[in-house]
Amino acid sequence: MICVALTVFAYMFQAVITGIHERTFIAIKPDGVQRRLVGEIIRRFERKGFKLVGMKLMQASEKLLRDHYIELKDRPFYNGLVKYMSSGPLVAMVWQGLDVVKVTRAMLGETNPADSAPGTIRGDFCVEVGRNVIHGSDSVESATREISLWFHPEELTCWNDCADNWIYE
Numbered sequence: 001m002i003c004v005a006l007t008v009f010a011y012m013f014q015a016v017i018t019g020i021h022e023r024t025f026i027a028i029k030p031d032g033v034q035r036r037l038v039g040e041i042i043r044r045f046e047r048k049g050f051k052l053v054g055m056k057l058m059q060a061s062e063k064l065l066r067d068h069y070i071e072l073k074d075r076p077f078y079n080g081l082v083k084y085m086s087s088g089p090l091v092a093m094v095w096q097g098l099d100v101v102k103v104t105r106a107m108l109g110e111t112n113p114a115d116s117a118p119g120t121i122r123g124d125f126c127v128e129v130g131r132n133v134i135h136g137s138d139s140v141e142s143a144t145r146e147i148s149l150w151f152h153p154e155e156l157t158c159w160n161d162c163a164d165n166w167i168y169e
């Protein structure tokens with residue numbers, strides 16, 4: 001019930017929610033899907049203890065991707081980035097948990113796979129910045145914006161996690 005109220009509140013007021021209800025937007029990019037990394041990537045977030053509250057396989061429109069990456073619109077790679085991201089299906093997800101934005105960014109690794117430590121997703125599964133298999137929101141504020149861009153409120157599911165008491169004290 002609290003979770004449903006928070007979801008509606010976050011959508012209506014673009015409110016930033018932290019603590020164990022913090023959420024982030026994660027996308028397995030088209031190269032991650034083509035390279036059969038979907039299961040491996042989801043497994044990492046699940047085993048960490050985060051909660052999956054939204055997920056869909058979709059081919060995103062160029063318009064959605066231009067909005068999503070609006071901050072990069074003046075960068076020379078912007079058009080190529082939009083083309084790559086719209087070139088095939090991706091898996092859009094919302095994950096929830098304590099410090100989920102910061103922790104999932106650490107699990108992703110650096111933007112450039114060459115700078116990403118082994119053990120991170122980008123450090124383990126890719127070599128070039130333009131094919132870096134996964135997106136993750138970089139702040140709680142951008143997570144709020146991205147979740148409302150990619151998901152309708154009713155596409156997010158609030159569910160009772162029976163492992164909560166073993167993940168949080």
Ligand code: IDP
Nearest residue numbers: 072077081110111129130131132134135136138
């Ligand atoms: P992030 O994904 O780690 O947050 P951003 O700087 O937000 O990194 O860039 C968004 C995406 O744009 C990157 O994940 C990558 O796919 C692409 N990108 C960033 N820099 C370059 C570049 O120099 N060449 C090609 N693509 C790039």
Ligand code: MG
Nearest residue numbers: 135136137138
């Ligand atoms: Mg970014």
